[in-house]
Amino acid sequence: MAFRALFLAGASLLALPTLAAPNAPAPAAAAEPAADAVTQPKADQGEILVTARRRAESAQKVPIALTVLSAATLNDAGAFNVNRMQQLQPSLQFYSSNPRNSAINIRGLGAPFGLTNDGIEQGVGFYLDGVYIGRIGASTFDFVDVDRVEVLRGPQGTLYGKNTTAGAVNVTTRAPSFTPEARVEASYGNYNFLQVKASASTGLVDDKLAVRLSTSYTRRDGTIYDTKSDQDLHRLQNFGFRGQLLWKPTDNLSLNLAGDYNVQNPLCCVQYYARVGATQRPVARQYAALAAAFGYTPPSTDPFNRVTDLDASINSRQAIGGTSLVANWDIGPATITSVSAWRYWDWKPANDRDFTGLPITTVSQNPSHQTQESQELRIASNGSNKLDYTAGLFYFHQKINTNGSQVQGSAASRFLLSGADANNPNVLNGLTSTNTINFNNSSFAVFGKLNWEVLPKLRIQPGLRVNYDKKSGYYNAVVSIANSQYNFVATADNVAALRAAAAATSAAALTTFTNQTNTLAPQRYSPEFSQWNVSGDVTASYDFSSDIHGYATYARSFKSGGINLSGLPLNSQNTGVDLTTQTVKPEKENHYEIGLKTQFADRRITLNLAAFWTDIKDYQATVNNNAINVIRGYLANAAKVRVRGIEWDSSFRPTPRLSLYVNGAYTDAKYIDFKNAPCPPELTGGTALTVNPDGTFSGTPSPAGTAGGNSPPYCNISGQVLPGVSKWSFSYGAEVNQPSSVFGHAGEFYLGYDGSYRTRFSSNPSPSAYTYINGYALSNIRLGFRTDNGWNIFGWVRNALDKHYFELLSVQSGSTGLIVGQPADPRTYGVTVAAKF
Template identity: 75%
Template sequence: MLASVPALLLASTVLGGPAIVTDPPAAPTSEPQAATPAESQDNGDILVTARRRAETQQTVPIALSVLTGKSLAESGAFNVNRLQQQVPSLQFYSSNPRNSAINIRGLGAPFGLTNDGIEQGVGFYIDGVYIGRVGAATFDFIDVDRVEVLRGPQGTLYGKNTTSGALNITTRAPSFSPEARAEVSVGNYDFLQAKTSISGPITDNLAIRLSTSATTRHGTIYDVTSKTDLHRQRNVGFRGQVLYKPTDSLSLTLSGDFNVQNPLCCAQYYARVGTTQRVTSRQYAALAANFGYTPPSTNPFDRVTDLDATINSRQEVGGASLVANWDLGPATLTSVSAWRYWDWQPANDRDFIGLPITTISQNPSQQKQYSQEVRIASNGKNKLDYTVGAFFFNQTINTQGVQAQGAAASRFLLSGADAANPNVLNGLTSTNTIAFDNTSFAVFGKLNWAVTDKFHLQPGLRINYDKKSGSYVSVVSIRNSQYDFVATADNVASLLAAARARSTAAGTTFQNQINTLAPQSYSPRFSAWNVSGDLTASYDFASDVHGYATYSRSFKSGGINLSGLPLNSTSTGVDLTTQTVKPEKVTAYEIGLKTQFLDRRLTVNLAGFWTDIKDYQATVNNNAINVIRGYLANAGKVRSRGFEFDTTYRPTPRFNLYFNGAYTDAKYVDFKNAPCPPELTGGTAASATSPATAAGVAGGVSPAACDISGQRLPGISKWSLSYGAEYNVPVDSSGGQVYLGYDGNYRTRFSSNPSPSAYTYISGYSISNFRLGYRKKDFNVYAWVRNAFDQDYFELLSTQSGSTGLIVGQPGDPRTFGGTISKTF
């Protein structure tokens, strides 16, 4: 019977709100309790496993948001990028899948291009398995039971240390009752998304679930050079699970998945121009005029570009895991064993325009990871409950980077006589071989002591060891009608000496070449032990009023720089003092109140937080104007503080609404040696006799570094809101109803540059989404429209390398519309 069910299923594409309507019960695959997470109980409670045991969402003393599979499907939030529009404290940024970051409350990962040698501060988990590459978060969700977004440090409960929070995704488990689900969505831009899930028993103690997902859509940006639409969607995913229950107390779940994505993304192109401190003849307008170049449009929301280099973001993700839960009576023993891989095959146009400046810039990368987690958690509600665990993780990454300059590079990147000679940089190529090995081991635990029936103390402790080692080797070569050399870290000094011996001009030219792409070879190492912990006190003021306060000391592991280092004073070697970055030291305070009123029809949850981070890991570029990738360094201190609220109200069975928000004040408290914003770069170097001049004045004097203490962290809005409502009307005796739903979100402006710049602030925007449909228990059909008012907005803004003043942007999706039909069998 199961084999006859169609093999593809779908999700909608309209964005939406929190878990107002919940899914049927589904046993978890990776948690010690065989309860029904994300199940709405008769009294309105939602069960979650945020603390590695089944508890009601309202009684867990953690700030968290829970979204069920059903609410995700109806809202169209089928990946993390769309999930952030429902959870105001969550930020997700992606210039392409490899260069993606999940942040919570503005913290987690430094803003900018990815550096393999550091870790995320937000843990990303699927069925209890830590995912080492955030690129996996760009894939479509497959058969999800629920998503839990935990805010604040979680290292005493989760295997991998998390200083900013955790994104915990649980898929539907195999069922011993036959079932099948199918959904199909169609829309404009030839959007088609299909998902299926089938599950049922093989024997009395063996069950299986097979799930698939496929998405295709034409792109929203047109490249006039290749006559290709970019930002398309081409996603395919498969997931299989086998559940074996030899006894009522023992279960084993074997899971495997395979996913391929080939989206032809992520294009950034002309957005605006700002004035740097370069001389006027070396600003973008003059440089473009020198080549007789104009972009196809200066309105980025015309959605056309003329990229002259190949662009792609193909990635493949897969793996297998075995989860065992053994109920020992007083406690449950859980084991999570996993292996995963990630294969990244990109292509980029890193000059962002239709001139041959940087003709190749790509870093194909392959990762493998192994992890083993063992936990034991007490069962029931005792005077003293506990969760204790151990975690091992090993990750290896191999990257093969290539960057090549074209015939226009000399004019855009250099000054003087060399700028007028295309051969100086034409064909200059850096070939990079990068290796990384990361091993982590930890033991962690959390107690829950019921001092009284209402007052609980929950201390937690983590002991962690991290060891990272890497290798970065860059060979620089050029071969054209005028220049022919191969430079390595070993011979670059002799090549420079030979060039200077020929003439001053030859020495200057070679210096310009190796400053643009520097040959390097270094092998960084880092290892350290860390001890961290937290203490939560919670009090039940009434059956539906729960308060808590948490103090935690946490850390994010130190890292190694694997994107190249700045040159040292010899002009041929690299500054080896910048090989490593110190761990972040995190101190966090949080106070919260979770309440329900009016017979639990009204829920109001509040949380206030204050997080200080010393030695914050930030992206810098040492004011080297020609580099595409910066390196990592430690800022003195940053702070994120604010408050959050989550409210839902169901005045009648026919009408429900929600309003959630976050106010976040995230700033650099101490960062005196930061990279300067574009308006303070490109000029002659400041000195004691020639101080820096005003920002944005052509021909000015530029400081070597800037003090950005007191300025805002990138990527985080002060205010972020999500809101929505749904109204339904019964229309037949079988329980069918017609419904109208609205989901919206709003965020104020935010900085899109590591150092705040007047040129790279993204203005605030709001997005509205509607759905209208008919549903009954096992059937749902509806029309939807996303970004209904066709709001123009940017997801990211960036600067063109070389301090030309060109600002490029990555626009968000325009208005999309379509329909969805789903059926449960």
């Protein structure tokens, strides 16, 4: 009801000028809505207009570290989703073991690294035509008719509806046009890759009503062969559709009604044997001995043979869609904007969580359905010599319902347990956890930013945000088993009675029951979190000349606290869950940044620099309780994290025949204070040392990888690197062209190259010698001919050198020492034909 009231209020307010001011003068801006205004780079100036500060202005004059990726840039690189976009933007990181378990980070910050927890808050905002997308998984669709993508680095809470502490990715699609136009593009490549994109737009009623329809279809065979199912995995099968209706009842009012639907049905996402490392388990209980006991060998120990033998169902189907109404009312000195939206995300997965052909975990899935409603009401000045402003209200409500299950197989006892129970497959065979998870998230904010020219060329831009978040959840796990030896149903209500009955039977029965309920724990809890916070920033910018602009920013930002909805760790007595871990504190961030934006040689050379330092208190991280049979971790706070670095974007156009670019980032991201972190795999699996009342532990941990050694209950990883962050990363490229004509069609031949490089990075929340991913360089090449009248045909090769590298590495649960990986795409090649009419 609250959303409906806000929706109607916003729409009604912006409909007023239809009656009150039918003859109002036309605004000075062009006819298209201000929020969509953009110009492509000019051949001599390279100027790009963006809407990063909620008004159209030159990207070079915006005192924010940002990168603009045009539709042409995205198409040339084959970057048709956010995953592929990271090769073009060194400060952007995207990680995904499947769409739900995805994270977008900027400068190493954003979301905790590891399996997704429904109760987390993302630190990077993802926006589609001004609509905030509440889950990163719901942003993994193929781009449909995109005009540009803006990547804003650093806190953005005083300009954008949802508070974002790490940055924002702002996707803008092409707006409806009153002039008839059409675009079509078709690509075909190896692995039977086929991608078709089409869009059309036209005016309908006397330049008052325009429509735009867009669609995209992508398919590709899988790149990994599964010997068990005799099918290729990691395929692509995506379809997307988007429709927009633009109504301009008067010259100063526009309303854009949009709807989109996307469905993806890939057989992904697969991780399998990458390497084996030594843990502190006894030798007989590490991976090599366990596999030998079952007579098992993986189909290949070279992961880049791209073959696996997963024995569980694999799927990653998702449907994404929604509607939005964006209204812009130019009232002369300012423009009022309303963004009303409803979106949904339906997720139906299946995974092989043990990553092998053995029946350890035979089912692991968390089907989820999310709906979100949002309303943003904003006013922004239309430009002043002395004072500009933006102010807004934002409301967001989200619901997630998840009904998951996990089932252990006949090999689970040997892999996960010790003692006599390890030799009895019935102890865990068929052990099932059925999980019901509900999440409600409401957020309300008032935000604003001023842009005040206090002196000629000097501007001060303070911003303020008052934010309220309320989150509530419900988690209920019912554990059952039914085989020839064991049969019970354990809930949070009866688990104590069942434990007492087992203890009354025998010590062995109690041990078995404890092993079963430690592997999959029956528990029920209802966490809640609510908090007001105030954040803000201030930027000072100075125009040294018309082409040289500097700025300095300080921001005090918050990322909302969270609730744990993937199950809680057991208490120190292993008799129940630790309810003190239900909620996670908010992250508190102090951010400092200086930047310089420059253009030289008649704007044929652009060089932008930014240096930043960010301190985060109570950093939200994924941890575990170090039990060897734990599958999923939970959220907790690291006391302090620091991220600092330097970035640059540069482009060069020495002649109309040649263009080059080099972008780079140096990022130093470390845990400053994280004394109770989970240990890396080489320090787990042995005899657990006892934790003393004061938090210390008794005994001396064994050296890493000591079979049968003593394992610390937690590790101090202060001073070590954050996961997923390369210290150095680059993107670079060039294009050369030569005017010519083909069959009487004037145009140009061109040869383009796009490359990227990143140094090694950790792929585990606690750095491990086994889970570092080595640095790698990628090369993409294109060669084609484009005409002056809109035709473009080119051949392309991506990952041209067929570089073998992992997108991520993970640790098999149970401290067996098995490290599994998700390989990136091999070399692909094909041809694209595109036309504009």
